[in-house]
Amino acid sequence: MIAIIGSGRVGTSIALQLISRELDDIILVDIVKGLPQGEALDLGHTASEMGSDVSVKGSNDHADIKGAQIVIVTAGLARKPGMSRLDLAIKNAEIIKPISLEMKRYAPNSKILMVTNPLDAMTYVAFRTTGFPRNRVFGMGGMLDLSRLKYALALKLGISRASIRALVIGEHGDNMVPLARYASVGGIPITSLLSKNDLDDAAEDARKIAAEVIALKGATNFAPGNGVAGMVESITRDRKTLVAASTYLEGEYGVKGICIGVPVILGSNGIEKIVEIELNEDEKRRFMEGVRVLKEAVSSIPL
Numbered sequence: 001m002i003a004i005i006g007s008g009r010v011g012t013s014i015a016l017q018l019i020s021r022e023l024d025d026i027i028l029v030d031i032v033k034g035l036p037q038g039e040a041l042d043l044g045h046t047a048s049e050m051g052s053d054v055s056v057k058g059s060n061d062h063a064d065i066k067g068a069q070i071v072i073v074t075a076g077l078a079r080k081p082g083m084s085r086l087d088l089a090i091k092n093a094e095i096i097k098p099i100s101l102e103m104k105r106y107a108p109n110s111k112i113l114m115v116t117n118p119l120d121a122m123t124y125v126a127f128r129t130t131g132f133p134r135n136r137v138f139g140m141g142g143m144l145d146l147s148r149l150k151y152a153l154a155l156k157l158g159i160s161r162a163s164i165r166a167l168v169i170g171e172h173g174d175n176m177v178p179l180a181r182y183a184s185v186g187g188i189p190i191t192s193l194l195s196k197n198d199l200d201d202a203a204e205d206a207r208k209i210a211a212e213v214i215a216l217k218g219a220t221n222f223a224p225g226n227g228v229a230g231m232v233e234s235i236t237r238d239r240k241t242l243v244a245a246s247t248y249l250e251g252e253y254g255v256k257g258i259c260i261g262v263p264v265i266l267g268s269n270g271i272e273k274i275v276e277i278e279l280n281e282d283e284k285r286r287f288m289e290g291v292r293v294l295k296e297a298v299s300s301i302p303l
């Protein structure tokens with residue numbers, strides 16, 4: 001069973017993506033009475049029309065995550081105008097801490113996939129509060145950033161996004177590190193197809209587009225749903241896919257004591273390996289700026 005805590009826009013979008021991939025039965029949990037039950041019925045009706053046999057249930061009781069192999073956490077607030085990232089971190093930590101204790105109590109062997117923002121700080125809160133080993137607590141941010149980078153690169157190249165392989169690491173936020181120079185197109189290094197200016201432009205587009213989507217529709221939900229479902233599929237099918245995920249570092253990339261996005265191998269044991277790659281000076285500078293921001297954030301959150 002896969003549990004999704006938080007049945008709002010992102011939680012339900014993840015559920016829909018999981019239904020279409022038929023990975024496992026789903027339970028949606030929310031504190032709003034009736035909401036997860038109503039969403040579960042609506043999603044269940046969609047599943048029946050899609051010919052998917054997964055069962056979808058809704059509950060207001062966190063105890064119902066019992067037995068879940070994966071718990072996806074989308075409960076919490078999104079940043080409102082005038083709210084700093086740090087304000088959001090402190091507010092959402094107040095939601096994520098009790099949820100982490102419930103996950104420890106009711107699903108002690110589960111893998112936790114954090115989605116609530118600020119993503120890296122909330123992954124850290126769940127890691128510290130549950131005390132789970134680090135391979136079982138990770139966050140989705142880089143997959144969403146990657147979908148935006150691929151979108152921007154495909155527009156520049158005028159080719160299918162399916163041909164592009166790339167990675168975005170670092171803080172899920174202002175200091176994301178789009179590794180456009182590592183990208184390939186059908187196996188051909190992208191640096192032989194696009195100029196440095198075009199690559200820098202695409203990276204900048206990927207960085208700025210989140211604010212534009214939020215300004216236009218108030219939130220993002222479909223692309224994060226897809227990013228999470230891809231990670232869940234890698235775990236449930238033990239695919240050992242190389243993806244970027246936020247994870248607790250113990251010296252990798254010269255960093256200790258925070259969670260941040262890095263390339264990992266994702267399989268049935270969760271994070272099975274952290275892959276270290278060479279960063280150039282510019283990438284390193286941006287990555288370390290993310291580390292600085294995150295260290296400041298986690299030191300301000302009472303744990």
Ligand code: NAI
Nearest residue numbers: 006008009010030031075076077078115116117140144224
């Ligand atoms: P939303 O407001 O639509 O849904 C959040 C839900 O959480 C609400 O239904 C609320 O009742 C529920 N909730 C609050 N406290 C709870 C608790 N203790 N237990 C169970 N449910 C609880 O918000 P939306 O748009 O779904 O966003 C959710 C979070 O995901 C936000 O923090 C947002 O910033 C983040 N996000 C992260 C992304 C990523 O790439 N990591 C992408 C998009 C959003």
